[in-house]
Amino acid sequence: IYEYVKTFKKDKKVLLCKKKVNSRLVSNIPADTRILDEENLTLLPKATKNPVEVENERIAHIRDGVAVTKFIYWLKKNVGRSPITELSAAEKLYEFRSEQEDFIDNSFDPIIAYGKHAAIVHYFATPETDIPLEPSGFLLADTGGHYKEGTTDITRTVVMGSTTEEEKKYFTAVLRGTLNLGAARFLHGCTGVNLDILARQPLWEMGEDFKHGTGHGVGYLLNVHEGPNSFRWKIVPGGNAVLEEGMITSDEPGYYREDGFGIRHENLMVCKKAEKTEYGQFMCFEFLTMVPFDLDGVVPELMSVRERNLLNDYHAQVYEKISPYLNEEEKEWLKDATRAI
Known part of the structure; x- marks a missing residue:
């Protein structure tokens, strides 16, 4: 490509985004070639997945949900009974994902962060920082997989x-x-x-916040971070795309107490059309991620009736879609892990 762009004639017009293209590529384009410095035209078509891609992503997320659900069950059963560290836990999760049909690889380096490490946003364990997991506190697991049917990202x-x-x-x-x-x-x-405020409101009401975006677009067997769709409260150039049918975006608020603990709950969801009225076309989301949230950390009394119903409905879907792929012991655990509250 670097040699090819040198052959451009002066009547050529080249569209590229200087914010994204590297300097060597730009400097190799002849000086008399006209450069149109604009956003990549493929971003929006890639971001709006077609019905086949969306259905494939549902399949990928069921497979990934089976792997992550098995992993959570394994963690809870074995912590404190056998040695587990952040790195060995990541290896075990990779093993569970590898057992799934059409699994290709991790979609990014796994973030398995225990205790105070979870308070470091986007921490990743190294042999020097790796610590053992203990039967107390929180483990934050932000991971994902590439499958032939699509890409996952779950915390x-x-x-x-x-x-x-x-x-x-x-x-x-x-x-x-x-x-x-x-x-x-x-x-x-x-x-x-x-x-964005819908995700931050419970924390803002407490005078708290988290210092990262609430959600990012996800590619179809491509980059796990793919624009232009996102959730954030700050207006940034190019980061405020209209939410279109077929866009897949993460929903991942968090809370981080320095030297204490870290929390993040992340589902991927697809944007869909809802009803159309005199006021226009309404839109909604469908969760793609199918893994239980840990009820051991939930205080139902702090949730509204609507919020408890949302959680119960989601957990009913998780049990329906994931339980057929589990053994009897895992299935029994999942039934309790998705119980109505």
């Missing part, structure tokens, strides 16, 4: 044992944000900026 905060009331309070607040954003109904034309 679950797993209760490893004894936790404080304060930890459960924040665990529940973050979960409320995830559920409320996932249940949004909105007019076509809205962007992630319009909806």
Whole structure:
């Protein structure tokens, strides 16, 4: 490509985005070639998945859901009984994913962060930082897989044992944000900026926040971070795309207490058309991720009736779609893990 662009004639017009293209490529384009510095024209078509791609993503997320559900069961059964570290846990999750049909590889380096490590946003374990998991506190697991049917990205905060009331309070607040954003109904034309408050409101009411975006677009067996769709409250250039049918976006609020603990709950969801009225086309979301949220960290009394119903409905879907792929012991555990609250 670097040699090819040198052959461009002066009557050529080249469209590229200087924010994304590297300097060597740009400098190799002849000076008399006209450059149109604009956003990549393929971004929006890639972001709006077609019905076949969306259905394939549902399949990928069931396979991934089976792997991650098995992993959570394995964690809870074995922590404190056999040695497990952040790195060995990541290897075990890779093993569960590898057992799934059409699995290709991780979609990014796994973030398995225990205890105070989870308070470091986007921490990843190394041989020097690797620590053992203990039967107390939280384990944050932000991981994903590439399958022939698509790409997954999921975060679950797993209760490893004894936790404080304060930890459960924040665990529940973050979960409320995830559920409320996932249940949004909105007019076509809205962007992630319009909806971000739904995820942050439970924390903002407590005078708290998290210092990262609430959600990012996800590619179809491509980049796990793919624009232009996102959820954030800050208006940034190029980051405020209208939410279109077929867009897949993550829903991942969090809370991080420095040197204490970290919480993040992440589902991927696809944007869909809802009813059309005199006011225009309404839109909604469908959760693609199918893995239980850890009820051991939930305080039902801190949730509204609507929020509890949202969680119960979601967990009923998880059990229906994931349980057929589990053994009897795992299935029995999942039945309790998805019980109505």
